[in-house]
Amino acid sequence: MNIKLKIWRQKNQDSEGHFEEYSMTGIEEHMSFLEVLDLLNEQLFAEGEEPVAFDSDCREGICGQCGVVINGQAHGPIRSTTCQLHMRHLAEDPSFKDGSTITIEPWRSTGFPVLKDLIVDRSALDRIVQAGGYISVNTGAAPEAHSVPVQKDKADAAFEAAACIGCGACVAACPNASAMLFTGAKISHLGLLPQGQPERLARVVNMLNQHDAEGFGGCTNIGECAAVCPKSVPLEVITRLNRDLGHALWKGQKATA
Amino acid sequence: MTELIDGLYREGEKIADTKAPHDVPIAQRWEQRKFNANLVNPANRRKLDVIVVGSGLAGGAAAASLGEQGYNVKCFFYQDSARRAHSIAAQGGINAAKNYRNDGDSVYRLFYDTVKGGDYRAREDNVYRLAEVSAAIIDQCVAQGVPFAREYGGLLDNRSFGGVQVSRTFYARGQTGQQLLIGAYQALERQVRAGTVKEYRRHEMVELIVIDGRARGIVTRDMVTGEIATHLADAVVLCTGGYGNVFFLSTNAMGCNATAIWRAHRKGAYFANPCYTQIHPTCIPQSGDFQSKLTLMSESLRNDGRIWVPKRAEDCDKDPRDIPEEDRDYYLERIYPAFGNLVPRDIASRQAKNMCDEGRGVGPAIKERDAQGNERMMRRGVYLDFSEAIGRLGRDAVSARYGNLFEMYQRITGDDPYEVPMRIYPAVHYTMGGLWVDYDLESNIPGLYVAGEANFSDHGANRLGASALMQGLADGYFVLPDTLNDYLADMLREGKVDPDAPEIAEARKSVEDRIDRLMALRGTRSVDDFHMALGRIMWEYCGMERREEGLREAIGQIRALKEEFWRDARITGEAMELNQALEKAGRLLDFFELAELMCIDALHRRESCGGHFRAESQTPEGEALRHDDEFLYVAAWEWGGENQPPILHKEDLIYKDIELKQRSYK
Numbered sequence: 001m002n003i004k005l006k007i008w009r010q011k012n013q014d015s016e017g018h019f020e021e022y023s024m025t026g027i028e029e030h031m032s033f034l035e036v037l038d039l040l041n042e043q044l045f046a047e048g049e050e051p052v053a054f055d056s057d058c059r060e061g062i063c064g065q066c067g068v069v070i071n072g073q074a075h076g077p078i079r080s081t082t083c084q085l086h087m088r089h090l091a092e093d094p095s096f097k098d099g100s101t102i103t104i105e106p107w108r109s110t111g112f113p114v115l116k117d118l119i120v121d122r123s124a125l126d127r128i129v130q131a132g133g134y135i136s137v138n139t140g141a142a143p144e145a146h147s148v149p150v151q152k153d154k155a156d157a158a159f160e161a162a163a164c165i166g167c168g169a170c171v172a173a174c175p176n177a178s179a180m181l182f183t184g185a186k187i188s189h190l191g192l193l194p195q196g197q198p199e200r201l202a203r204v205v206n207m208l209n210q211h212d213a214e215g216f217g218g219c220t221n222i223g224e225c226a227a228v229c230p231k232s233v234p235l236e237v238i239t240r241l242n243r244d245l246g247h248a249l250w251k252g253q254k255a256t257a
Numbered sequence: 258m259t260e261l262i263d264g265l266y267r268e269g270e271k272i273a274d275t276k277a278p279h280d281v282p283i284a285q286r287w288e289q290r291k292f293n294a295n296l297v298n299p300a301n302r303r304k305l306d307v308i309v310v311g312s313g314l315a316g317g318a319a320a321a322s323l324g325e326q327g328y329n330v331k332c333f334f335y336q337d338s339a340r341r342a343h344s345i346a347a348q349g350g351i352n353a354a355k356n357y358r359n360d361g362d363s364v365y366r367l368f369y370d371t372v373k374g375g376d377y378r379a380r381e382d383n384v385y386r387l388a389e390v391s392a393a394i395i396d397q398c399v400a401q402g403v404p405f406a407r408e409y410g411g412l413l414d415n416r417s418f419g420g421v422q423v424s425r426t427f428y429a430r431g432q433t434g435q436q437l438l439i440g441a442y443q444a445l446e447r448q449v450r451a452g453t454v455k456e457y458r459r460h461e462m463v464e465l466i467v468i469d470g471r472a473r474g475i476v477t478r479d480m481v482t483g484e485i486a487t488h489l490a491d492a493v494v495l496c497t498g499g500y501g502n503v504f505f506l507s508t509n510a511m512g513c514n515a516t517a518i519w520r521a522h523r524k525g526a527y528f529a530n531p532c533y534t535q536i537h538p539t540c541i542p543q544s545g546d547f548q549s550k551l552t553l554m555s556e557s558l559r560n561d562g563r564i565w566v567p568k569r570a571e572d573c574d575k576d577p578r579d580i581p582e583e584d585r586d587y588y589l590e591r592i593y594p595a596f597g598n599l600v601p602r603d604i605a606s607r608q609a610k611n612m613c614d615e616g617r618g619v620g621p622a623i624k625e626r627d628a629q630g631n632e633r634m635m636r637r638g639v640y641l642d643f644s645e646a647i648g649r650l651g652r653d654a655v656s657a658r659y660g661n662l663f664e665m666y667q668r669i670t671g672d673d674p675y676e677v678p679m680r681i682y683p684a685v686h687y688t689m690g691g692l693w694v695d696y697d698l699e700s701n702i703p704g705l706y707v708a709g710e711a712n713f714s715d716h717g718a719n720r721l722g723a724s725a726l727m728q729g730l731a732d733g734y735f736v737l738p739d740t741l742n743d744y745l746a747d748m749l750r751e752g753k754v755d756p757d758a759p760e761i762a763e764a765r766k767s768v769e770d771r772i773d774r775l776m777a778l779r780g781t782r783s784v785d786d787f788h789m790a791l792g793r794i795m796w797e798y799c800g801m802e803r804r805e806e807g808l809r810e811a812i813g814q815i816r817a818l819k820e821e822f823w824r825d826a827r828i829t830g831e832a833m834e835l836n837q838a839l840e841k842a843g844r845l846l847d848f849f850e851l852a853e854l855m856c857i858d859a860l861h862r863r864e865s866c867g868g869h870f871r872a873e874s875q876t877p878e879g880e881a882l883r884h885d886d887e888f889l890y891v892a893a894w895e896w897g898g899e900n901q902p903p904i905l906h907k908e909d910l911i912y913k914d915i916e917l918k919q920r921s922y923k
Contacts, residue, residue: 012834028545030671035547038785045783045838050829053837055337057510059550061665062435063341084668115481116835123458126338130450134443135402139322139734140393142400146357149411159404159429162436166340195402 001027001091004101005040007052010114013121017114021101029088033076034059034066036087054118059083061230064165067172068118069105074169074228081167081230107168109177111216122168124214125182131210132203132256133186135195154192161188163231170225170233176217181225183211184237191244201248202256208245209255261902265812265857269904272527272893276740277382277696283914284364287386290696291739295746302327305745306490308475309333310462310517313342314434314726315709316496317441318733324448326738328745331488332445333457333477335512340442343498343510344729347434348555348662349418350426351398351726353391358415362423364388371724372915374420374601375689375717376867376883378530380891381914382696383714390735391727395427397734401440405429418722419556420601420922426723431555431662437726441733462517463843464764465493465524465705472521472705473754476764478772480840483833485768487761491748492704492741495521496733499688499710501534503848503855504800505792507685508540508553518692518711519847526700527693527893527906529713531851532859535720535868536801537686538605541669541679542620542638551684552669554641555662556722559598561646561655562679564589564605566639570616577619577640577678588612596922603719603868603881604922606683609639610801611879613682620680626797642678683801687725689716689868690858693893693908697740698732701893704744708732713891718867775842776832780825784841787822791815791845791852799856804872808860812853819849854894854903861905864888876919885917 002025010017024043027036034056041051056066061084070076076085077093090096104118112120150158162185170181187204190196196203212218219238226235259268278289297305305328309320312334320332334342354367367388372379395413399405405427406414415424429436448454457477464476466487474489500515501507522528539554565585567573572580588608590597598605612618613636620638647655652675656663663674670680691713698706698714709729716724754761798804798811822845830836865874865881866888874882890907897903 028547030544031547032549032669035549038549039547042783042785045827045829051838053835057336057341057512058343058346059511060346060552061668062346062432063336063343063510064338065336065341080668084665086668086671088671119835122337126340126446126449126456126458129443130446134447135400136447137397137400137444138325139318139397139444139738142393142396145355145396145399146412148399150407151411152407152409155404155407158402159436162402162404162429162439163432165435166338189404190402193402193404195400 001029001087002099003027004099006101006103007118008105009052009117012116013113027087029086029091031087032059032083033070033085033087034083052118053116056083062165064167067107067167067169069108069172071103074107074172075230079228079230079232107172109171109216111171111177111179111214112168122166124216125166125168125179127214128179128183128207128210129186132199132206133190135190136199148194150193158189158192161185161192161233161237164233165231167230169228169230171216173224173228174217175222175224176220178219178225179211179214179216180219180238180241181229181233181235183207184241185233187244188237188240191240200244201251201253204241204244205248205253205255258904263860266861266902267897267904269895269906272701272906272908274380274382274695274908283381283385286382287389294739294743297742297746297749299327301749303329305329305748306331307492307494307741308488308490309494309496310475311342311496311498311709311711312339312442312445313344313496313498313709314438314441314729315711315733316494317342317438317445318730319494319496319708319737320454321441321444321448322734322738323741324451324453327453330448330454331457331490332454333460333462333475335459335461335480337458339445339456339458340439342438343513344726345435345438346510347726348431348553349557350416350428350433350723351394351437351730352418352425352721352723353395353427353727354388354425355392355395357413358424360423362425366423367391367425369915370421371715371721372717373920374721375719376881376920377717377885377912377917378866378910379717380714380910381912385914386736387715387728387731390731393735394727394730398437398440401444403429403436403440416557416560417599419559419599419605420596420721428557431557431659434726437730441730461840463520463768465521466761466764467524467702468754468758468760471703474761476768478768481835483831483836485765487765489754489756489761492706492744494706494708494737495692495711496708497711499691500848500851501685501688503791503852504685504795505788506543506548506551506796508537508551511550514844514847515851516844516847518707519851521692521700521702521705523896524702525896526702526705527895528690528854529693529891529893530690530858531855531894532799532862532869533689533718533867534685535602535687535689536606536683538602538609538683539641539681540684541666542682543623544621552665553684553686554666554679554681556602558641558659558662561650561658562598562641562643563587563645564598564639564641566612566617566619573617573619573636577642586617593922600922601719601721606801607870609683612639613637637682638680639682640678641681643674644678647675685796685800687720689713689718689720693891697743698736699740699744704748706737706741708737718869771843772832772839775828775839778823778826778828780827782825782827784826784828784838784845787818787826788841788845788848790818791848794818795852795855799859802870802872803859805860808856811856815849815853815856822849857903858892858894862888862892881920883919
């Protein structure tokens with residue numbers, strides 16, 4: 001098939017960006033979306049132009065490094081990471097015809113400044129984790145693993161939340177650029193386990209403070225985040241976050257150092 | 258030093274690992290070593306600086322643990338977040354000798370299985386320690402909140418993996434690597450908050466700084482601004498993973514590279530067993546020329562999936578569902594009845610290749626070149642069939658075990674594995690070779706420590722499934738924090754390095770010169786184009802099967818390709834900005850040199866063992882045939898200098914606790 005790509009080009013964080021259009025021919029439907037970008041870059045190279053910078057690493061849908069907005073949707077039309085999107089998935093759309101234009105933009109959020117072309121800086125998410133997204137246990141200080149049984153349904157629910165890969169699609173899809181799905185996923189993962197109880201209330205206060213300080217917006221229950229999440233992290237994690245926050249405020253939990 | 262051997266290398270002095278206390282039995286050595294090691298008192302630790310390169314299971318765990326101890330840690334990684342290291346992609350599980358299943362597991366059995374699985378080319382002391390600390394890893398991870406699979410009673414579940422007959426593998430669905438890495442990452446971020454660890458994201462180590470024979474720092478390139486910087490420390494720890502991307506197509510992440518360890522090698526660190534490459538049997542077959550990487554399907558699938566090919570070549574293009582039971586060849590179950598589909602990876606891989614070579618492969622025929630350079634069309638795939646498991650367990654139970662893997666397969670191939678058997682084929686996965694280290698994980702350069710896949714020590718010539726995660730975390734959580742003390746105690750007395758030492762400026766200048774030289778290239782071919790060409794040479798001649806003449810051919814082709822690169826490559830963009838072509842070019846230069854050393858190592862080892870299959874050395878049944886009388890050693894290569902032959906140092910492998918045997922899984 002033949003396609004046109006309309007891609008955001010931006011030299012660096014300080015410069016203005018703009019869209020450029022490129023035509024490609026001979027695209028096969030079992031190519032992955034990123035392989036099409038690889039091919040575009042070979043084409044640009046041959047034409048003496050600079051290739052498009054984009055992030056990807058594992059290309060197996062698990063590392064969370066890739067991610068762009070495709071035709072207005074984070075990670076594109078199917079619920080997956082950008083690296084797991086294949087051209088056949090785009091071609092399934094009835095409006096997709098030979099010669100269709102695909103628009104590709106970086107994640108859109110003030111919390112994620114653009115570094116170059118399609119690459120953004122997502123370090124804000126790490127700082128939210130630094131604020132309390134862990135269980136404080138020093139190496140070698142752990143009790144025998146079987147000394148604390150965990151109810152299977154709790155462990156499974158914790159796993160569902162822990163499946164978050166930190167790709168940032170939830171932020172990019174949210175009209176308020178909220179990172180609440182990401183933060184709620186961590187709070188649920190740790191809060192559902194017996195090991196996570198001692199720090200549970202301090203965790204939610206500290207992480208939310210950092211979330212707000214990074215410039216992410218509040219949640220208004222639109223649900224776009226969960227709809228695009230490639231790992232199907234459920235919207236309930238935000239409910240759980242809010243419940244823990246309410247509990248923390250009621251208990252007078254202050255932020256801790 | 259000897260004369261030139263085979264026209265390729267020289268032989269130097271033998272080496273030995275002298276840090277394991279051999280005066281006590283193997284079960285007491287680690288305790289003894291820890292007791293003998295010097296300690297650094299808590300108030301002095303903050304005066305000592307440690308650089309950790311890499312943030313995967315080994316690097317993340319090491320940086321977090323050293324930070325907890327109170328050392329000043331700087332952690333460097335090329336991704337945008339420490340959580341993205343390639344350990345995250347490991348799917349199946351992590352081994353530990355917990356014997357929770359009461360099926361006869363023990364530290365000794367894990368040790369035995371690992372040494373045997375590695376085809377008797379791993380070092381006993383290190384492997385024993387690995388098995389010994391394995392149980393504590395599970396405790397640590399559970400305490401961190403890793404959501405391992407559980408049974409209804411609330412206790413941890415286990416499963417079995419290739420090459421063993423007990424259930425000792427702990428798992429979190431098909432995302433065990435991710436969950437373990439998130440645990441280590443969270444421990445790391447906690448230390449960042451505490452101020453003991455400083456992270457350097459999107460930074461690449463491009464040179465090692467060696468002063469007075471000791472590792473004293475690194476040179477980095479900031480991948481966003483292009484800035485070159487030097488960082489000094491009292492010790493340097495490399496946890497930078499494997500070098501499978503020398504083959505271009507592999508299951509490794511796109512950014513995985515050998516630059517950190519190769520730069521250290523050029524500064525004197527020995528590179529051990531570079532030819533030991535693990536080919537993983539259960540990957541999604543290649544589908545076209547444009548492909549950028551290969552995707553692995555967890556080995557855990559082999560617990561319930563049955564592997565087969567049609568008995569007759571003429572059935573290969575039929576719908577597999579139309580091939581009746583009696584016309585299917587479940588070849589692993591036929592040849593290896595005791596282990597069946599759970600034979601170790603090297604054996605499962607080789608048999609899949611044999612079936613396809615016989616003309617009984619399935620799936621679309623792809624273009625390939627034989628050893629003589631002739632093009633031919635071959636089907637490269639075998640079936641991994643779940644229909645029997647779905648009949649026995651029901652679709653829901655199969656989905657609970659493997660659902661996310663099935664989904665991934667369907668997304669990539671467009672086929673539904675609940676309906677049609679999966680197609681799989683071996684692909685380059687893990688590299689058992691790496692920098693030589695002693696029992697303390699210290700390389701032959703004092704102060705340079707190497708852990709996880711980046712070192713060579715624990716897996717021998719083949720790695721058992723679910724052992725990579727175990728080694729990464731064992732090294733990072735439990736070995737380095739104890740062994741580094743011993744060295745750092747000395748460094749406390751030694752004092753800080755002079756920031757004006759000429760070696761620092763030289764290291765920096767060599768990096769800048771290399772970048773200038775690359776940016777000045779004005780050829781016509783892209784870096785990826787050269788990398789693909791290198792990959793084709795390596796897969797053809799130094800892949801699943803190696804032969805004398807093929808390896809010689811490969812060495813010639815690699816040298817020619819490298820020359821061609823300097824004549825005809827071009828790097829777009831500028832040096833002082835985010836420049837992915839420049840990043841790839843620097844890595845490719847190191848891959849060229851490493852590729853040549855891999856071929857030399859493969860050529861000199863005229864035996865088959867584990868993942869190194871020399872066609873000239875096989876049993877009448879076609880299994881790998883070792884020659885313990887000649888090759889019972891670690892091949893540790895010293896950099897001989899620019900365009901000079903490398904120097905081989907042998908470390909004899911001594912088996913006292915395990916009897917050397919021909920490996921059999923029949």
